[in-house]
Amino acid sequence: MRGHCILSHGFESGPDATKVTALAQAAAELGWTCERPDYTDLDACADISPLGDVPQRLQRLVELTRAATAHGPVVLAGSSLGAFISAHASLQVSVAGLFLMAPPIRMNQAHPIDAADVPLSILHGWDDELIPAADVVGWAQERRARLLLVDDDHRLSRHVQASADAFMRLLSSLQTSNDRGDAQ
Template identity: 45%
Template sequence: MRGHIILSHGSDSGPDATKVSALAALAESLGWSTVRPDYREDDARGHAGSIDPRLARLSAAIAASPMPPVLVGSSMGAFVSGLASLDAPVAGLFLLALPARIPGYPRAFAVRPDVPAFLVHGYEDDVCPLDEALGFARRHAIPALLVRDDHRLGSTLPDIEAEFRRFLGGLA
């Protein structure tokens, strides 16, 4: 096993969502182990209300990991992955369609500066503003792939998979 990856889905989604499923399959084909927590019960609490329960669930998955994991998150999953990296050792962060803030939640998005990170964001994302995500990446020198896609990033999945493969290769 090359490493362990925890993939966190976005709100109004699930652990079998297209992006996290495709990235999990790719990682497994490269010799990584993966787990995809199910946050649907937490998401019933609304965006701001789901964050602390999601963080608790993700923290438990990190604690159960055989080694510091790579965290992959889409949208709300990206938000909690970054926050989780502040409190536990992680090997990397691969962030998709990042919300840099969640209205009604007191903490802004943050990551540990010593954790390798990468951002993928769509130019046409109408849910998570591109300028906010890109501004965060710029302030923290996080490399980014900007794609001609919307929030779901469904049209550019092959590009995302190629970047994910490169990211994992850089961690090995």
């Protein structure tokens, strides 16, 4: 199983951001195709929310994912706000797996993060100044997610390669489990 990855950048970032680019390169090494949607036009919508137009980001990702699943398995990956919408999109469209970096566990009291029951890998910084590591540990534990905590802050800038390596492990595990299924 080779598939397609949709890599969503965080708020005030872009599709050519360092981490998203590293994930795209890692996926390509394993034969997966990738796309990196650009949400920067929605980040400017500060009149809607301090984080831009989150519902429009989610809708854009759901539409892209729906179109991609027609051609094979899809893995969603995202950083921060990109992780939040990737997790929520997985509830609306069938995906093969999720890779979340610095996921906001709660945008506010009314909007906690939620995700489909699919293979899930998370990378988070112990010193994340926006999202407490303990919150992410608890959320990951409930889902039995693969969790890598690193000595970094919210941007995870000192762990770009660790992000790419963890993403490759997720994609490889999906390939391995599919190979076992094909052999039966």
